[in-house]
Amino acid sequence: MIVMKFGGSSVESAVAIARVAEIVRSRLAEKPVVVVSAMGKxxxxxxxxxxxxxxxxxxxxxxxxxxxxxxxxxxxxxxxxxxxxxxxxxxxxxxxxxxxxxxxx
Structure with missing residues (x-):
């Protein structure tokens, strides 16, 4: 298991969130627990x-x-x-x- 936290500029827009999704997908074998902050500001x-x-x-x-x-x-x-x-x-x-x-x- 791996905990992955994303916030700030990594979730500031739909494009940025799509990048986060790709990062998480690349680590699925590690059974990620994902924590995401609210979108930019x-x-x-x-x-x-x-x-x-x-x-x-x-x-x-x-x-x-x-x-x-x-x-x-x-x-x-x-x-x-x-x-x-x-x-x-x-x-x-x-x-x-x-x-x-x-x-x-």
Whole structure:
């Protein structure tokens, strides 16, 4: 068994993720356990949107989420777009809740 972790520039785009898949495929005989970070700048963008929502800036939070969704959908294979869009709708509902609560760690 081998643990393989990929993050940062190795998962920043669909092309980069395809390279990661090839690397993993080349090591299948070693029974890899694969750990993958969020795609390029996703974590920071989600945190920024959450902080904006908690500060009562719901429109700005939605704009940040919309920009992240556009980037993600641009990188996604067509068969995944509906799946991704559904999750972004759920994230939008989360921003609504943060706006109502007015607090984010």
């Amino acid at each position: 996703t974590t920071n963008a989600l945190l920024a949107a959450a902080e904006l929502a908690a500060d009562g800036q719901r429109d700005a939070a939605q704009a940040a989420l919309d920009a992240l969704e556009a980037f993600t959908l641009g990188e996604a294979h067509a068969s995944l777009r509906g799946f991704i869009a559904l999750h972004f709708q759920e994230l939008g509902a989360f921003l609504d809740e943060l706006t109502q609560i007015g607090d984010f760690p």
